[in-house]
C-alpha cells in the first residue's frame with residue numbers, strides 16, 4: 008500500500024479483519040450472504056470455524072451476535088450499510104446498543120458508491136441513524152489505512168461500535184501505522200479563510216480541494232473527523248472561533264450525519280456560518296459514482312467552489 | 325442445582341407467584357397482567373425444577389440460560405426470580421418505578437438473574453441461538469431456553485432464527501411458546517392465525533412437543549423429554565395456556581394484556597385466587 012495508491016476500503020477492511028483475527032482468537036465474523044461484496048469472505052476463508060454465514064437474515068444475524076457476545080466472543084456483523092442499519096435497526100438498538108453488547112458493526116457500501124445498485128442500496132442515512140443510538144460509537148474512515156485503524160480501534164473498545172466502509176477505490180492519504188483516536192479530529196491543513204470539516208471518503212477529495220483553493224489564494228483549514236461520535240468538540244469550537252466559517256463535506260445526507268453533528272456543536276458553543284455539503288434530502292439513483300457525486304458538488308472541484316464561496320461571502324455568507 | 329420439589333409443592337409455588345403478580349401489578353398500577361398469569365406454571369417448572377441455575381452465582385458460566393423473549397411479561401418473571409432467591413421479595417414494590425432494578429422490560433444490567441435484556445418482540449430466539457452457538461464453540465454444557473409469546477411468533481425474525489436453528493440442527497436449544505391465543509389488541513386468530521403451528525415448526529426442522537401449559541406434571545415431563553431430544557437438534561414446546569389464567573374476568577380477554585387491577589378488581593382477583 009503506497010501513498011496515493013487507490014485501494015477499495017472494503018478490501019483493506021476485509022484484510023484487516025483477517026489480521027485482527029490472527030491476533031484475537033475470540034473474534035468472529037457474521038455475514039448475510041454478501042461476504043464476497045463486503046470482503047468478509049476473506050475472513051471466512053482464513054478462519055472457516057469463526058465465520059458464520061447466516062443467510063439473508065440480517066435481524067437474526069444481529070441477535071446471534073448478541074448471544075455470542077455473552078460468552079466472551081467479539082463478533083463483527085457485516086452487510087451493506089443500508090440494510091445493516093435499517094433492516095436490523097431495531098435489533099441493533101435493542102439487542103446490541105441497549106444491552107451494551109460487545110458487538111462490532113460493519114456497514115459496508117456506505118453512502119453513494121454501490122456498484123451502480125442505486126437508491127435501494129445507497130445508505131444516505133446510516134450515520135444519522137447510528138449516531139442517534141445511545142452509547143453507539145460511529146466511525147467513518149477516510150482511506151484504506153484508516154479503515155484498518157478503525158477496525159483495530161473498534162476491537163480495543165468494549166461495547167458497540169459502527170464502522171462504515173465504502174465500496175469504491177479511495178486514495179491512500181495516511182502513512183503506515185496511522186492511528187485513530189476517539190473524538191479527535193485530524194488537522195490535514197492549516198488555513199484562516201474557511202474551515203473544511205470532512206469525513207470518510209470525502210477527506211481525500213477535500214485534501215485536493217485545499218490545494219486548488221491555495222492556487223486561488225484561499226487559505227483553508229482542513230479537519231478530518233474519523234469518529235462522528237464522539238465528535239471533536241474542541242476542534243469544532245476552535246474552527247468557529249478562530250475562522251468563523253465552516254464547510255462540512257460527507258458522503259451522506261446533510262441531515263443528521265457529520266454536517267448535522269458539527270452544526271449541533273457549533274450552535275451550542277459558538278454559532279457561525281456553516282454550509283453542509285452532502286446529499287440533499289433525496290434518494291440517490293443508479294449510475295456512475297463520479298457523475299452522481301459531481302451533481303452534489305462532492306468532487307474536489309465542487310468542494311473547492313463551495314469553500315471559496317464561503318470564504319468570500321464572509322462570516323455572514 | 326434446583327431444590328427438589330414434588331408436583332404438589334410446585335403447584336403451591338405457582339399459586340404464590342400468581343398472587344404476587346396481582347399484588348405487584350396492583351401496587352405499581354402497572355404491568356402486563358394477562359401474559360404474566362399465563363406463563364406462571366412454565367416459569368415455575370423452569371426455575372424450581374428444570375433450569376440448572378444458582379441464584380448466588382448469577383454469572384456462573386455453566387448455568388442454564390433463560391431468555392424471556394416476551395419481555396413485557398416481566399411481572400411474572402420478576403416474581404419468579406424473587407421467590408427463587410435472586411433478590412428480596414421486597415424489591416417487587418419497586419416494580420416499574422424510577423431507578424428500579426425491575427424495569428418494565430427486563431434489563432440484564434439492572435436485574436440480577438436476567439440473562440438478556442428484552443422488550444422488542446421477536447428478538448429473543450436469535451439471541452438464544454447465539455448463546456447456543458457460543459456454547460458449542462466453547463464446549464460448555466448448558467441448555468438455553470427461550471420463552472416466546474404466541475403473538476410474538478408473528479414476527480419474521482422468529483422464523484429467521486427458527487430456520488437457522490432447525491436447518492443446522494443446533495443442540496441444547498429449547499423454545500417454549502406461551503400459546504395463550506390472545507395478543508395485545510385481539511385474539512391471535514382474529515389478528516393473524518399461527519396455525520398450523522406445530523407443522524410450521526416441524527417444517528423448520530424443530531422437534532415439537534405440545535402440552536397443557538398450566539399442568540406442572542405435564543410441563544415437567546415435556547421438559548425432561550425436551551432435554552434429551554435437544555441433544556440432536558432444537559426443540560419447541562407449545563404450551564397451551566389461557567391468558568389471564570386464574571382470574572375469571574381476565575381470562576382470554578385482551579383488555580387485560582397490559583393493565584393492572586384497580587382496588588375493586590384487586591379484591592375480586594385475590595378472592596378468586598385464594599378460593600382455588
Ligand SMILES: Cc1ncc(C[n+]2csc(CCOP(=O)(O)OP(=O)(O)O)c2C)c(N)n1
Nearest residue numbers: 359396443444445473474475476506507508
Ligand atoms: C416489536 C414489537 N412490536 C410491538 C410491541 C408491543 N407489544 C407488547 S406486548 C404485545 C403483544 C404480545 O402478544 P403475545 O406475544 O401473544 O404475548 P402475551 O399474550 O403472552 O402477553 C405487543 C404488540 C413490542 N413490544 N414489540
